[in-house]
Amino acid sequence: MNIKLINIQKRYDETVALRDINLEIKAGESISVMGPSGSGKSSLVNLIAGTRKITEGEVEYNGNIVDNKTKKKVIKKEASTIKITFQNPNLQIFTKTVFDEFMFPLRNLGKHEDEASMIANVFIDKLGLTHLKDRQPHTLSSGEKRKVVLGSLLVMDPEVIIVDEPTAFLDEKSVEEFKDILNGLNKEGKTIIVVTHDVDFAKAVSTRTIIINDGSIVEDGSTENILSDEKILIENKLKYGDNNGN
Ligand SMILES: Nc1ncnc2c1ncn2[C@@H]1O[C@H](COP(=O)(O)OP(=O)(O)OP(=O)(O)O)[C@@H](O)[C@H]1O
Numbered sequence: 219m220n221i222k223l224i225n226i227q228k229r230y231d232e233t234v235a236l237r238d239i240n241l242e243i244k245a246g247e248s249i250s251v252m253g254p255s256g257s258g259k260s261s262l263v264n265l266i267a268g269t270r271k272i273t274e275g276e277v278e279y280n281g282n283i284v285d286n287k288t289k290k291k292v293i294k295k296e297a298s299t300i301k302i303t304f305q306n307p308n309l310q311i312f313t314k315t316v317f318d319e320f321m322f323p324l325r326n327l328g329k330h331e332d333e334a335s336m337i338a339n340v341f342i343d344k345l346g347l348t349h350l351k352d353r354q355p356h357t358l359s360s361g362e363k364r365k366v367v368l369g370s371l372l373v374m375d376p377e378v379i380i381v382d383e384p385t386a387f388l389d390e391k392s393v394e395e396f397k398d399i400l401n402g403l404n405k406e407g408k409t410i411i412v413v414t415h416d417v418d419f420a421k422a423v424s425t426r427t428i429i430i431n432d433g434s435i436v437e438d439g440s441t442e443n444i445l446s447d448e449k450i451l452i453e454n455k456l457k458y459g460d461n462n463g464n
C-alpha cells in the first residue's frame with residue numbers, strides 16, 4: 219500500500235501537534251520516526267493508521283483520498299490493512315489469556331475455531347510466546363505485552379505495521395528480539411514504521427528516517443545519512459539507547 223499525507227494539520231483544542239505535513243510512504247519501506255518528546259510522533263503515526271482524526275488536510279491510501287468529509291466507514295476500510303501498536307500496550311489488551319488475544323481478531327474475521335486456533339498458534343510461536351499462552355495478559359512484562367499486541371495484529375496479515383516505541387523500558391535481549399521480528403516482517407514485504415527514541419534501534423530496523431520537531435518534519439532521508447550527523451542528533455535530542463517510555 220502506498221500512503222500519501224497532503225498538507226496535514228493536527229490540533230488538540232489549542233495545541234497544534236502537527237503542521238504542514240507532506241509525506242509519501244511507498245509499499246515495502248522501513249521507516250523510523252524520531253524526535254523529542256511531545257514533538258508529534260504518536261499523532262503522526264495514528265493519523266496514518268486512521269486511529270486519530272485529521273484536523274486539516276488529506277490522507278491518500280493507494281490514491282484513494284480520505285479526508286474528514288469522507289464517511290468513517292470508508293476510512294476504516296481503507297485503513298484496515300494498516301495496524302498500529304499504541305505507545306501504551308495496556309490499551310490494546312482486553313481478553314483473559316494470551317491465546318485469546320490472538321484468537322479475538324480471527325474470530326472477528328469469521329474464521330472457524332479450528333482454523334483460527336491454528337493461525338493463532340503459528341503466530342504465538344513466531345513471537346516466542348508459547349510458554350505464556352495461558353497467562354493473563356495483564357500479568358505480563360511490558361516487553362511481553364508489546365509482543366502479544368504486535369502478534370494479535372499480525373494474525374490479520376496487515377500490509378503496513380506501525381509500532382509506537384516498542385522498546386521503551388525493555389532489556390537488551392527483548393530489544394534484539396524486536397529488531398529481528400521487525401526486520402523479518404519487512405523482508406516478507408510489509409511496510410514497517412517504527413517510532414523510537416533509540417538511534418541504534420532505528421539504524422537496525424529502518425532505511426529511511428523522518429525526524430519531527432515541534433510538529434514539523436525537519437529531516438526525511440536515508441537513516442544512514444541522517445543518524446550519522448551529530449548536529450542533527452543534538453538538535454533533536456536523539457540518543458543511543460532507550461530509556462524514554464512515557
Ligand atoms: N489527546 C490529546 N489531547 C491534548 N493534547 C494532546 C493529546 N495527545 C497529544 N497531545 C499533545 O500533542 C503534542 C504531540 O503529542 P504526541 O503524543 O504526538 O508526541 P510524541 O512525539 O509522540 O511524544 P512522546 O515522545 O512523549 O511519545 C504534545 O504537545 C501533546 O501534549
Ligand SMILES: [Mg+2]
Pocket residue numbers: 259260261305382
Ligand atoms: Mg509518542
